[in-house]
Structures are given as structure tokens and as C-alpha cells.
Amino acid sequence: MPQETLKKIGKCINKTQCTNADSEKEIEIIFGDEFVCPECGNDLIETALPSTKIPLWMKITIAVIIVFGLGVCGYFLFNGGGNVTPADKIIIE
Numbered sequence: 001m002p003q004e005t006l007k008k009i010g011k012c013i014n015k016t017q018c019t020n021a022d023s024e025k026e027i028e029i030i031f032g033d034e035f036v037c038p039e040c041g042n043d044l045i046e047t048a049l050p051s052t053k054i055p056l057w058m059k060i061t062i063a064v065i066i067v068f069g070l071g072v073c074g075y076f077l078f079n080g081g082g083n084v085t086p087a088d089k090i091i092i093e
Contacts, residue, residue, distance in 0.1 A: 006031035010044030018042065 007028045012021040018040040020027060027044060029035050035044050 008035060008046060009048075010035060010046050012037035012040060012042055013045055014040045014042040 007030055009026050009028055011024060011026060012018050014037065015021045018037060019025075020037055020039050026047060027037065029044070035046070036042060037044055
């Protein structure tokens with residue numbers, strides 16, 4: 001199984017002379033190599049690794065489950081146990 005190479009991600013800020021900067025393209029540089037733009041040679045500004053986005057359908061599903069769960073908890077919490085009546089006095093002899 002191949003080992004993944006460590007990379008740094010950066011953006012070029014040379015807006016007037018570099019198409020990478022104009023398009024705000026994220027550039028991956030192998031860790032240890034010079035951290036410069038391959039097109040214009042200017043230093044890159046390091047950016048965070050791209051985050052994994054959670055799909056909208058999954059966010060909606062999670063929200064529905066949470067709202068449903070809160071509703072069920074609220075029902076049992078505020079219902080007071082249903083039609084439970086107090087027990088008659090227990091006489092112990």
C-alpha cells in the first residue's frame with residue numbers, strides 16, 4: 001500500500017502577475033520542497049487543509065432526529081407519567 005506524501009497547501013498573493021493568484025488556486029507543495037508558487041516564484045501563504053463538507057441532506061437529517069428526540073423527551077418529561085394516580089394509603093401492621 002503506497003504511503004501518502006505529506007503536503008502543504010498555500011495560495012499565491014501576486015495578483016497582478018500570476019494566474020494562480022488571480023484564480024485563488026490552492027497549490028499543493030510536497031513537504032520539504034521550497035514553498036513558492038510554481039508559476040511566478042513568489043512565496044505562498046499557507047492555508048489550512050481543505051475541510052470535508054457535510055452534505056446538506058445529512059445536516060437536515062441530523063436536525064430532524066434531534067428535534068424528534070427533544071419532542072419525545074419533552075412529551076415524557078412534561079406529561080407527568082400519564083394517568084398514574086397516587087396509591088391508596090398502605091397500612092403496615
